[in-house]
Amino acid sequence: MRVAPGVRPTDFASALGEFERVVGKDWVFTSDADLDLYRDAYSPFLNEPEERTASAAVAPSSTEEVQQIVRIAGRYKVPLYPISTGRNLGYGGSAPAYSGSVVLDLKRMNRILEVSEAGAYALVEPGVSYFDLYRYIQERKLKVWIDCPDPGWGSVVGNALDRGGGYTNANYRNHFDSHCGMEIVLPNGELLRTGMGAIPGAQTWQQYKSGCGPWVDGIFSQSNFGVVTKMGFWLMPQPEAYLRGAVSVPRYQDLMPLVETLNLLENSRITTGFPDLSSPLLGYPPIGQLQLLIERGPPAISDAHRQLLGGAALGFSPELEAFGVRSGIPYWELFLSYYGPMEVVDAQWQATQRHFARIAGAKFRVVDRTPLPVDPARIEDYHEAEHGVPSLRVFSIGARTPWNPTPSKGHMWFSPIIPRTGEAIIEANRVFGEAARSLEMPLFRTFTLPACFWERSFIFILATPVTEDPAVNRRYREGFKKLIEVGGRHGWGEYRTAPVFQKSVMDVYSFNDHALQRFHATLKDAIDPDGILSPGRYDIWPRHLRGKHA
Amino acid sequence: MNRRDFCSSVAAATTLTACSLRPAGAAGLREADRSEAVLAQRLVFDSRFPASRQVAAEFVRRGLEATAFDGDVTALWYQDLGPQWTASRLPVAGVTTARALLCLEQLARDAWMRVVFRAEHAAGDGLPCGHRVTGKAADVRRVCAALDSDDDWPTGLALALATTSADAAPRPSLRLEAGGRWGHDRRSPGLVSWIIGA
Numbered sequence: 001m002r003v004a005p006g007v008r009p010t011d012f013a014s015a016l017g018e019f020e021r022v023v024g025k026d027w028v029f030t031s032d033a034d035l036d037l038y039r040d041a042y043s044p045f046l047n048e049p050e051e052r053t054a055s056a057a058v059a060p061s062s063t064e065e066v067q068q069i070v071r072i073a074g075r076y077k078v079p080l081y082p083i084s085t086g087r088n089l090g091y092g093g094s095a096p097a098y099s100g101s102v103v104l105d106l107k108r109m110n111r112i113l114e115v116s117e118a119g120a121y122a123l124v125e126p127g128v129s130y131f132d133l134y135r136y137i138q139e140r141k142l143k144v145w146i147d148c149p150d151p152g153w154g155s156v157v158g159n160a161l162d163r164g165g166g167y168t169n170a171n172y173r174n175h176f177d178s179h180c181g182m183e184i185v186l187p188n189g190e191l192l193r194t195g196m197g198a199i200p201g202a203q204t205w206q207q208y209k210s211g212c213g214p215w216v217d218g219i220f221s222q223s224n225f226g227v228v229t230k231m232g233f234w235l236m237p238q239p240e241a242y243l244r245g246a247v248s249v250p251r252y253q254d255l256m257p258l259v260e261t262l263n264l265l266e267n268s269r270i271t272t273g274f275p276d277l278s279s280p281l282l283g284y285p286p287i288g289q290l291q292l293l294i295e296r297g298p299p300a301i302s303d304a305h306r307q308l309l310g311g312a313a314l315g316f317s318p319e320l321e322a323f324g325v326r327s328g329i330p331y332w333e334l335f336l337s338y339y340g341p342m343e344v345v346d347a348q349w350q351a352t353q354r355h356f357a358r359i360a361g362a363k364f365r366v367v368d369r370t371p372l373p374v375d376p377a378r379i380e381d382y383h384e385a386e387h388g389v390p391s392l393r394v395f396s397i398g399a400r401t402p403w404n405p406t407p408s409k410g411h412m413w414f415s416p417i418i419p420r421t422g423e424a425i426i427e428a429n430r431v432f433g434e435a436a437r438s439l440e441m442p443l444f445r446t447f448t449l450p451a452c453f454w455e456r457s458f459i460f461i462l463a464t465p466v467t468e469d470p471a472v473n474r475r476y477r478e479g480f481k482k483l484i485e486v487g488g489r490h491g492w493g494e495y496r497t498a499p500v501f502q503k504s505v506m507d508v509y510s511f512n513d514h515a516l517q518r519f520h521a522t523l524k525d526a527i528d529p530d531g532i533l534s535p536g537r538y539d540i541w542p543r544h545l546r547g548k549h550a
Numbered sequence: 551m552n553r554r555d556f557c558s559s560v561a562a563a564t565t566l567t568a569c570s571l572r573p574a575g576a577a578g579l580r581e582a583d584r585s586e587a588v589l590a591q592r593l594v595f596d597s598r599f600p601a602s603r604q605v606a607a608e609f610v611r612r613g614l615e616a617t618a619f620d621g622d623v624t625a626l627w628y629q630d631l632g633p634q635w636t637a638s639r640l641p642v643a644g645v646t647t648a649r650a651l652l653c654l655e656q657l658a659r660d661a662w663m664r665v666v667f668r669a670e671h672a673a674g675d676g677l678p679c680g681h682r683v684t685g686k687a688a689d690v691r692r693v694c695a696a697l698d699s700d701d702d703w704p705t706g707l708a709l710a711l712a713t714t715s716a717d718a719a720p721r722p723s724l725r726l727e728a729g730g731r732w733g734h735d736r737r738s739p740g741l742v743s744w745i746i747g748a
Contacts, residue, residue, distance in 0.1 A: 033721040037659050041652060087656055107660060129660075131628060153657060380622070395653035396621035 001030060002055040004078050005100040006544075012055070015076040015102075019058045022068045027108070029057040038086065038103045040093030042410025044466050044473050044500055052095040052499065054081070057103040063185065063229040069104065070227065071189035073532045080104045081534050082227045084126035084158030090413040090463070090498070091162060097499035098535040098545075109229065114206075117142045121180060121206040123232045126157040130390040143238040145388030147172035152390020157231045161221050162496055165453035167274045167385040169236055169339055170266065173453055176221050178234045181205040184226035187528035192226065206232035222496070223520070224534035225527045236388065239339035242374070244273075244367040245349050247356045248280070248330030252316045255332055255422035257359050262334060263420055266455050270351050273337025274386055275452040281324040281331045282315050282447050288383030305329075314429055315447030335367065337386060342371065411463035412476075412501075414443065414483060416492040418450060418458050425450060428460050428492070435486045439479035459495060484508060499536065503549070506539040521546065588716045590643035590745050593708075594631070596621055601671065601679075601704045601741055602645035608708030609643075623650050627657055635661040641716030641747035645707075651742045658746045666722060667714050667745040669693065669707065679703055680730045687724040689714045694728035703729060707743055716747030 003012045020028045029035060038054045045051035060066050073080050081101040086094030096103060110127030115137060122133060122144075130148040133156055137144060147166035149159060160175040172178045181195040192198075194217050197205040209215070220226050249258055265271045276286040283299065301309075305327075308320040324331055336352060338345035349366070356362045374387055384391040416432075418424045429447055436443040443462045450458035464476050481504045484494060488508030497505045509516050520540045524531070531542020536549055592615040595602040606616035619626040623646075631654065634640060639661050644651065648670070655665050667685040681697050683690045693710040697703050 031721075033664070033718055034662075036721070037662070037664060041656065085660065089656070131632070135628075151653070153653070390624075391622075392624040392627060392653050393622045395623060395649045396647075 002035070002053075002100070004055045004102055005098070007076060007078055011076045012078065015072055015078045016056060018072045019069060019102075022065050022072070023058060023060050027059040027061075029059075038083075038094045038096075038105075040089070040095035040498075042089045042093060042412065042466055043095060044412055044477050044498070046410075046466065046473070048470050048473070050099075052097065052099040054096055054103040055100045057105050059105040059108050061108040063109075063183065063191065066104070066106075066109075066185045066227055066229055067189045067191065070185055070187060070532065073102070074188065074530055077530055078102055078532070079535050080227075080532055081537075082106060082126075084155030084161075085129055085153070087154045088158065088162055090411055091496055092498040092500075095499075096534070097502065097537045098549075101535070104227065106227075106229075112136045113230065115140075115142055115144065115235070116206075117144055119207065120144055120235045120237050121232055122156075122235055123181075123206055123230060124156050125230060126155055126228060128156050129153060130156055130159075134388075134390050144235040145172075145238055146235065146390070147175065147178065147388060148385055148390045150383070150385040151392050151394050152385060153392060156233060157228055160231065160233070161228060163221055164496070167383065167453075168388055170272045170455050172234065172236045173274065174455075175233075176218075179217070179231055180207065180209045180234055181230075181232040182217055182220060182228055183230035184220055184228050186226050187530070187532045191229075206234075219523065222538050224537040224540055225523060227533065236339075239372050241340065241342040241345055241369070241371050242387070243338040243345040243349055243369045244335060245338075245352065246333055246335050246365050246367050247352070248333040248363045248365075249356075249359050250321075250325050250331055250361040252321055252331055254359050254361075255425065257422075258332055258334055258356070259420065259422040259425070261355050261359070262336075263456075265336075265352055265355060270348050270355075271336045271338060273339060276335040276337075277449045277452065278333045278335070279315070279331060279447065279449065280333055281320065281329045282309065282312075284447065284449050286333075286335050287451060288386070309446075312447075314426055314433070330363070339372075342369075345369075410466040412466060412480060412498055413461055413496070414464055414480060415459050415461045415494055415496060416484075416487040417454075417495050418460050418492050420457050424458065427490075431486060431490055432460070432462075432483060435483055436479075439482055441476060441479040441483070443483075460492075502537065503539040588641060588747065589713065590641045590711060590716050590747070591615065592617060592642055593711065594619060594626060594642060594644045594646070596646045596650060596741070599645075599741060601673070604704035605645045605708045605711070605743070608705050609712060612708065612712055614712060621647070621650070623653055627654065632657065632660075635663060639663055639748040641666075641745060643711040643716075643743070643745045645711075645741055645743045648740060648742050651744050654746065661748070663746050663748045664718055665744050666716055666718050666747040667711075667743075668722070669697075669710075669743040671703070671741045671743065681728045682725060683728060684725040685714065685722045686720060690724040690726050694726045697728040711743060711745060714745060716745050718747050 003009050016028055035054050035057065038057055043051050058069055060069055079098055079101040081096035082104040083094045084106050106126040108127055109125040110132060111125045112128055112133060113123040115122045124133060130146055130152040133146050145168060147168045149164055149166050160179050163176045165175060166173045181197045184192045186192055195205060195211040196202045196208050198211055220228055262275055278284055278286040305323065308317065308323050311317050312320050338348050353364050374382060379387065379389055418428045442465060450460045453459055464480055467473055480501060484501060484504045493508045494505045506517055524540050525543055528542060531544060535542055535545055593606055593609045594617045595606040597603060597618040598621055609616045631642065635658060658664060667689060670682045671679055673679040683693050696706040696710055
């Protein structure tokens with residue numbers, strides 16, 4: 001039998017016995033076969049001794065059972081690692097940050113407690129997936145949309161707590177920002193409700209976020225201060241119509257005013273859909289077609305075009321630009337989406353064109369303009385997530401192809417936040433491109449464009465492969481850490497990362513002698529003095545383990 | 551509530567949209583082939599690849615059901631496998647790409663199901679197909695022997711999938727190679743045959 005670290009075998013066995021009395025024998029897992037299910041499918045340590053694994057798993061079905069489990073864990077000092085659906089692949093999956101922890105699997109807590117069409121909100125438990133919520137809404141013909149990542153297989157609560165994002169309107173894309181109200185089991189087993197939920201019989205728990213006094217919700221995201229057992233989310237009312245327009249510009253330097261104008265329009269709420277930046281001249285597709293690029297390679301281009309691409313530095317050469325102008329191939333193309341009544345989205349698109357027209361040579365086209373909802377038979381014509389439809393289509397791509405001859409066993413996401421400017425895009429390409437080449441990391445094969453999940457900033461999301469070769473994986477892990485340091489030296493930090501890199505990432509946030517990390521430690525000592533919950537998550541360690549882990 | 555009741559309690563209505571092939575008067579498997587173990591009742595297959603279509607045809611010829619999908623597992627899982635696994639945790643065999651299996655393997659965990667048998671196939675132009683088989687020791691040896699002795703490997707594989715136990719215990723413990731050179735030719739997609747069981 002595996003044993004949690006720092007726990008005597010007899011105490012661990014007693015704890016497991018008490019877990020069984022709470023949840024039933026069927027829902028405590030100790031066999032190797034069962035615990036294999038909690039390995040990280042994309043672990044960069046796959047099959048190496050350092051791979052993080054669970055000593056056991058327990059799956060409660062209610063908040064009350066979670067409270068009992070947490071109290072038992074506290075008595076025996078057994079570290080727990082809560083997961084919702086465990087599909088945070090690329091960011092650690094279901095494996096515990098502290099190897100040997102007992103996974104607290106919240107999958108059975110999958111009740112959708114309320115969906116209000118009039119109020120446009122939902123209240124769900126952590127085991128509810130985006131597919132579950134979508135199915136619930138569709139079956140009842142409610143006129144609200146979810147906002148989901150791609151793939152849409154994960155937990156609504158889990159994704160929000162790791163601060164993930166989606167693809168529809170700006171105020172729903174940031175999943176943590178769109179939450180309203182939480183219920184949390186604290187490490188001492190006590191139950192806490194935040195925001196207006198702290199009022200018994202509250203009538204606005206999912207309507208007003210901050211309640212009164214300090215707004216504590218944020219400390220339960222990307223942390224280990226409590227087990228979230230309920231979470232409210234604001235939902236988008238089903239829009240009447242959808243318009244997708246494209247703005248293309250001919251020159252390399254047009255990137256700067258293109259991004260500047262986008263920012264003005266977004267901040268003014270003239271456009272609120274997911275902005276999708278691409279480069280037809282450089283062969284960089286919009287995000288909805290990125291996977292097709294991996295599958296099929298870039299679109300066929302002439303030999304002359306290919307030669308000019310090879311001679312470009314940081315995506316530019318005067319000859320390449322001239323070729324693009326002559327051939328009518330835009331340097332940059334920005335796709336913008338609008339949701340709302342047809343007369344409103346038409347007016348927003350008109351205003352959009354007026355603003356971008358200040359860029360000489362800017363061209364405009366309407367890619368789509370349709371009443372909503374889209375005919376379900378046509379949904380695959382779209383990037384489904386931009387229509388609030390969860391999809392697994394991304395897994396249809398990845399067969400071995402000439403363009404993708406060695407599909408990996410997974411990937412690790414490198415995702416620094418950079419400023420929302422064209423200059424920052426070029427600088428990030430220069431800095432990370434040089435670093436990746438010197439580290440022999442398979443990133444930045446070409447000029448890379450950021451993703452626009454958030455307003456006000458860009459995410460530079462790139463995938464580092466996980467392979468079957470431990471030596472290669474070791475080199476990539478070390479290279480990844482160096483890239484984190486390089487980013488930090490330029491004032492760029494990650495927004496989210498896997499446990500293996502959480503210390504490296506948090507070390508970048510070092511203002512005033514790591515005041516932020518010291519503050520986290522202060523909170524940890526107060527809230528979870530025995531260090532029961534997720535030791536080491538985002539480099540927040542309990543006192544007895546602090547300073548002992550790389 | 552035990553595991554079976556839990557899964558039943560969240561079952562939802564489904565409508566199959568993936569194409570299911572049912573045997574029409576085809577000969578069934580010998581009882582001896584299927585009498586004792588828990589076996590996969592149906593095969594899901596990626597219809598884009600000739601080898602997977604051939605496995606499916608053989609499955610149907612032997613009296614079992616095969617369901618096609620075009621590479622995108624969304625409808626297959628949302629409308630078919632997801633509700634089925636929630637309601638009854640029936641084992642399923644498949645021939646798909648590795649990424650599709652990764653996706654289904656992750657989703658199967660929601661019902662505490664897992665991959666109990668896996669065979670990776672790598673074919674190349676003019677080269678015999680190589681196979682890497684992982685599963686319970688007895689199954690792996692039997693399947694490898696069949697793949698080694700049969701140039702028409704999809705046919706042999708179909709019988710193997712139909713007669714390999716879908717029990718999750720004991721845990722897969724052996725990996726062997728069979729057939730031609732193992733490794734992946736750049737011109738051919740790698741397929742994976744598998745069984746997900748409980």
